[in-house]
Amino acid sequence: MRAASVLEADEGRLPVVASEPQSASGLATRLELLRNTLRPTPHVPLAMEGMNLFAKLEYVNPVGSIKDRAAYWILKRAAERGEIRDETTVIESSSGNFAAALAAFTRLVGLRFIPVIDPNISGAYESFLRRICPTVVKVEKRDDTGGFLKTRLQMVKHLCATTPNAYWTNQYGNLDAVEAHYELTAAEICADFESLDSVFIGVSTAGTIAGVSRRLKERYPKVRIIAVDTEGSVIFGGTPRKRHIPGVGSSIVPQLLSHAKIDDVVSIHESDTVEACRALLRTHGLFVGGSSGTAFAAIKRYASRMAVSNRPTVLFLCADRGTAYLDTVFDPAWATRLE
Template identity: 40%
Template sequence: MNEAAGGAAGLRVVTAPYEPLESQVYVDLRPTFGHDLKLRVEGFNFAGSLKLRAAAGLVTAAEQSGRLKEDSILIESSSGNLGLALAVIAASKGLRFVCVTDPRCNPSTLNLLRSLGAELVVVTEQDRNGGYLQTRLDYVRARSAEDPRYVWLNQYANPANWIAHYETTAPEIAKEFPDLDVLFVGVGTAGTATGCARYFRDNGGEVKVIAVDAEGSVSFGGAPGPRSIPGLGASVRPPLLEPGLFAGVVHVAEEDTVRRCRELARGGFLFGGSTGTVVSGALRWLGEKDPQGRLRAVAIAPDLADRYANTVYDDAWVEQRFGAGSPALRANRGEEHG
């Protein structure tokens, strides 16, 4: 860590918003849910999510390869967090950035993207699986073909995505939890999950990496279905995904995602939708596979709650999607737990 002149040891001073900020903050979920599960908080950076690690890795790889030049225009498909992370980096480096997103992107994320100077393109045509990913990708390809200045980083297929987590996220967890038994990681582009699973495989450990996906996602071969919460899941299978790396997969319904977010909020912990999905999947897996609580477990929390104020934490939004009798609403009122 850096020290300010004359300052105390341990003071961290950064000059760019994308400088790596190692996460050493964990929430102990045992008092709330009864399992030995530590939640690694990745939202304490200038992009507000784990995606800053991947975005920094993607941009660095493009710079080192010579693809990224002074007149380059970054372009990327994103449901929100990766786009915001790239917008932070682009603003810091003085680069133009086009974020191609869809109607599921949270309104607050759209406002932040605009504030950072990003050009927004919101596609509205659904793909054949009822999502928007293929439509976004088609737009990015078409626009990139029109002008050689466009640089598509392609978070879905670029190995720099998973390498960022192989080199940072996974070894940090291994160092902090040398006796770790199981790690739960959400799957969107599969960058975080692939990087972590490859690291633990390559370093000879016995850590089980469990993938957590959203119901309605096709990533692991499931039937496509409607999804309202951006982040985890995909309507097109991510090229980075290697199913054989994982010791198991848990699919989580969006109503359960919202319920877990609101249960955490009852204790004062405000997390985002992706985190709610990971926590829900981890608790279900531990309840089924480790009812005696013998395993040491960590789950990665990709995001915080601020961008979900108008969705996950909005009673009207929840009631519209899941009904007035939804357990998610009862969790918010403290009427349901477990």
């Protein structure tokens, strides 16, 4: 293997550091090195009446969210199968965290990456992607549900058809994402907890809930998995409506949902997400993003339905930090505009 070389450093972007062309197995080896940065994330206790509540801090992952796990595992598996090689251009539709993780990891191992984003992306993520990726495609047209997902997916299809050696990581239907959470996220939970009564998980592509629920049900047969969605999302059959907070909810029913073992669903209005994010900061000192607040709001709503006499052990995931939500969830003026 020859030393890495700087290939590109124009238009204010960070230089892309890539190795000389290598075999698919060389790529797999470089990806495997990433494993060292994906260390187990901590869980912390939060004071809450009637239960032993814990938050697993997924924002500690190297690029800053739970999506680091799926991005790493999907790339690793694809490289092992020879589906991606040094000449591959990875293409993906993402409103933020998954694109950020792919951008960082593909750059690290010397692959090209084209993220397809939409106007709902936070300014911080868009700047990050534009610094790192030579091409960022932003769709502007809303689809028939009022969201952008279908438009983004059409663009992905177009780019895959017109870009040589394109590879779509397909976070919406990739079973490697489920395996990532089974092997990484859920394995850590099993190592950390003797027993668990309820786990609340925000859903978007359903990769997290599918992988985590499958492993937790094996380890704790009586655990209840509560899926957390946002009002206006269609994942569990709701009426589609414009949503503003990324990371939780979807305008399609994700393929991976059928792999999840779910006991109940709670759907949260975005104004309750805002309140819960602020409460997590104010009361517990956790500065976390929209899906974390949505899960916390669901726990508070659900509390009366849990057997509090036994002080159940309850866990939720803090999927990302609050930084990207400063101009939305944490801005009082923005929040008053929510219907």
